[in-house]
Amino acid sequence: MKKEEIKKFVKERYSRIAKKGDSCCSACGPCGTDVIEQAKRIGYSEEELKNIPESALMGLGCGNPTALADLKEGETVLDLGAGAGIDVFLAANKVGLRGFVIGVDMTEEMIKRANEVAKKSGYKNVEFRLGEIEKLPVEDNSVDLIISNCVINLSPDKLKTYQEAYRVLKPGGRVLISDLVTEGKLPEAIRKSFDAWAGCIAGALERKEYLDTIKKAGFKDVSIVSQNIFHEPGLNDKLVGKIISVKVRAYK
Numbered sequence: 001m002k003k004e005e006i007k008k009f010v011k012e013r014y015s016r017i018a019k020k021g022d023s024c025c026s027a028c029g030p031c032g033t034d035v036i037e038q039a040k041r042i043g044y045s046e047e048e049l050k051n052i053p054e055s056a057l058m059g060l061g062c063g064n065p066t067a068l069a070d071l072k073e074g075e076t077v078l079d080l081g082a083g084a085g086i087d088v089f090l091a092a093n094k095v096g097l098r099g100f101v102i103g104v105d106m107t108e109e110m111i112k113r114a115n116e117v118a119k120k121s122g123y124k125n126v127e128f129r130l131g132e133i134e135k136l137p138v139e140d141n142s143v144d145l146i147i148s149n150c151v152i153n154l155s156p157d158k159l160k161t162y163q164e165a166y167r168v169l170k171p172g173g174r175v176l177i178s179d180l181v182t183e184g185k186l187p188e189a190i191r192k193s194f195d196a197w198a199g200c201i202a203g204a205l206e207r208k209e210y211l212d213t214i215k216k217a218g219f220k221d222v223s224i225v226s227q228n229i230f231h232e233p234g235l236n237d238k239l240v241g242k243i244i245s246v247k248v249r250a251y252k
Contacts (some may be wrong), residue, residue, distance in 0.1 A: 002144065003156035003157060004207070005194075006075040006104075006133075006156045006194070006203075007156060008160070008199060009194045009197065009198060010154050010198045011106055011226040012080040013105055013159075013198040014083075014107045014109075014110060015060065015109045015110075015197075016115050016143055017060070018027075018058075018083075018084070018107060018109035018112075019108045019109055019124075019240035022218055023222070025105065029130055033217060034059075035057040035058060035059035035196055036049060036054075036057060036095055038059045038070065039061075039086070039192065039225050040163040041060055042062055042063050042064060042245075043063050043064035043067055043103055043178075044067075044086075045062045048066075048090055050075075051090075051116045052086060052089040052093070053085075053120070053121045053159075054111075055082070055084065055090060055117050055120075056084045056085045056086045056168055057086055058084050058086070059084060059107050060149070060150065060246045061086070061149040061150045061178065062149065062178055062180055062200065062230060063149060063178030063179075063180065063226075063245055063246075064087075064090075064149070064174075064177050064178065065147040065148060065149050065177060065178045065247065066087055066090045066091055066094065066147060068143060068176055068225055068226060068247055068249070069091075069093040069174075069176040070142075071091055071095055072094075072099075073094070073095055073096045073098060073099060074095060074096065074098040074099045075095045075099050075103045075144040075145055076095075076099065076100045076101075076104070076142065076143050076144050076145075077091045077095060077099070077100070077103070077144065077145045077146070077147060078101075078102045078103075078104065078138060078143045078146045078147070078186060079091065079101065079102070079143070079144065079146075079147050079148065079149075080102060080104060080133045080146060080147070080148035080161070080167065080177075081106075081148055081149070081150065081151025081152075082103025082105045082110070082114060082128060082135075082167070083103075083105060083110050083114070083149075084110060084114050084117060084148075085103055085113075085114040085117055085118065085126070085128065087103075087147055087149055088101045088102075088114070089118075089121075089123065090124050090134065091127070091147065092123055092125050092126050096125070097125055099125060099128045100125050100126070100127070101125060101127075102126075102127050102128075102129060102138060102143070103126065103127070103128045103129070104128075104130075104131045104133060104136060104137065104138070105128065105131075106128050106130070106131065106132045106133070108236060109126050111129070111130050114122075114128045115128050117125075117245075118153065118186070120150065121194055125235045126139050131153065131154055133148075133152065133164065134155060134157050134159045134160040135160075135164065135165045136162060137165075138238065139168065140167055141167075141168070141169070141171065142168055142170065142171075143168050143169050143170060143171050143201055144169075144170055144171060144173050144174075145174055145175070146165050146168070146169060146173075146174075146175040146177075147174065147175070147177065147178075148168070148177045148179070148181060149178045149230070150178055150180065150200055151178060151179075151207075152179050152180060152208070153179050153180045153181075153203045153204045154197070154198070154200060154203055155203065156203065158202075158205065158210070158213050159213050159216060159217060161169055162213060162214050162217035162219065163217045163218070164165050164215075165217070166217050166218045166219060166252055167192070168212070169252040170252070171202045171252060172251065172252065173251070173252045174249060174251045174252070175201070175219070175249065175250050175251075176225075176227055176247065176248070176249050177203075177212075177247065177248045177249075178190060178245070178246070178247050179210070179245075179246060180204045180230060180243055180244065180246070181186055181204055181205055181206065181210045181243075181244050181246055182203070182204050182205065182206050182207065182242050182243060182244065183206075183207065183241065183242050183244055184206070184242055185206065185236055186201070186202070186204070186239070187238055190202055190226060190239070201239065201243065204243065207244060207246070210246075211224070211248070214248065214250050215250075216251055218252070219250035219251060219252060220250065220251050220252075221231075221249075221250060221251045222248065222249075222250040223248070223249055223250070224246050224247065224248055225247050225248070225249050226246070226249070227244055227245065227246040228244070228245055229241060229243070229244060229245075230243040230244060230245040231243070
């Protein structure tokens with residue numbers, strides 16, 4: 001499978017999700033799932049969900065990266081694969097008006113939706129930018145913290161993604177990433193499935209390989225701060241117990 005073919009398929013899938021307004025992509029959020037209940041299940045509190053625009057919730061993701069990110073007032077935050085902006089808005093509430101949050105997404109429809117939500121809800125400390133996480137539209141050494149929620153596994157070039165994250169972080173900056181990894185190798189048929197790529201499964205690396213990739217990009221003190229077996233309704237029986245939801249912290 002060619003990288004560009006994977007990226008095109010994933011982009012088209014998430015464009016349809018943005019237009020429709022809800023999730024329908026296996027591990028990222030099964031069809032028919034109530035988005036609020038799905039958000040609670042992966043780590044968002046009821047209080048957090050009350051304090052962000054409901055239209056930013058799309059039933060996507062595998063964790064709540066802002067929960068363990070130790071966000072501070074005045075920080076500049078970057079969200080990789082921001083979607084409709086759930087984590088951008090949560091981070092914006094925590095960094096305050098002296099802070100700033102940038103959301104990057106490669107899907108025009110997601111950016112349009114997120115900008116509409118931000119404008120309607122009166123957010124002044126956020127900006128959504130169209131771009132790919134392997135080539136970020138962000139200046140060098142300009143960000144205090146990078147977050148991401150079940151998006152880097154969608155990238156066919158994870159090393160390049162983490163190299164870009166390293167580039168835009170300030171010295172001493174950190175990442176707190178929610179993502180999916182595997183316990184053991186996935187079946188080859190899953191690896192070669194476009195649907196499984198878009199569903200956040202086929203692109204997941206083995207846990208050690210994932211951590212080694214982050215280290216290879218230059219990051220230090222790479223650690224898993226939280227993990228659990230990931231299981232959603234409709235998950236292929238062959239994958240039960242093999243998919244792990246992790247939150248990874250690392251520093252520049």
